[in-house]
């Protein structure tokens with residue numbers, strides 16, 4: 280089954296230059312679905328960064344979980360396992376690529392975010408706007424990034440990006 284699909288896509292791609300004369304609506308739909316919207320620059324909303332324990336707990340949950348359905352613990356108040364349409368809510372799974380305080384089985388494709396406030400914020404290397412933009416759409420300051428897009432594709436909303444930013448910037452034990 281998989282082989283057949285791959286073959287169909289390969290055939291479609293190699294025929295792309297004559298796509299106008301070949302009718303392949305199915306393959307076009309598949310490719311469109313996977314394509315990301317264009318990179319977008321954001322201005323961090325007012326009141327975005329919070330020292331509120333609830334906001335930081337939500338950011339932490341999003342950072343350390345892949346999706347609401349499979350998460351071991353219930354999400355903190357203000358965050359749901361499911362979306363309005365009943366589908367499981369996709370979390371950030373940032374630990375797949377980043378180490379941070381308390382990370383369990385983290386990946387190292389992305390930089391270690393441990394002690395971020397002292398190392399990056401207090402030293403003035405980064406500011407909150409940078410972190411917000413990076414999470415919302417990392418392609419703005421790095422066109423070749425391997426990091427996931429979160430806001431431009433609607434995976435997260437502004438509040439969730441703010442909660443993640445607040446969590447990363449917070450002093451942690």
Ligand code: HEC
Pocket residue numbers: 342371372373374375376377388389390392399405410413414417421424425426427429443447
């Ligand atoms: C597929 C791997 C991957 C995932 C998943 C990922 N990142 Fe990243 N991240 C990267 C890479 C690679 C970089 C460095 C390159 C760049 O800046 O784009 C990075 C950079 C960053 C930075 C900037 C660090 C600095 O100061 O230079 C922050 C903050 C960050 N990621 C937060 C997150 C958060 C929050 C999530 C989850 C929503 C996340 N990342 C998910 C790979 C990833």
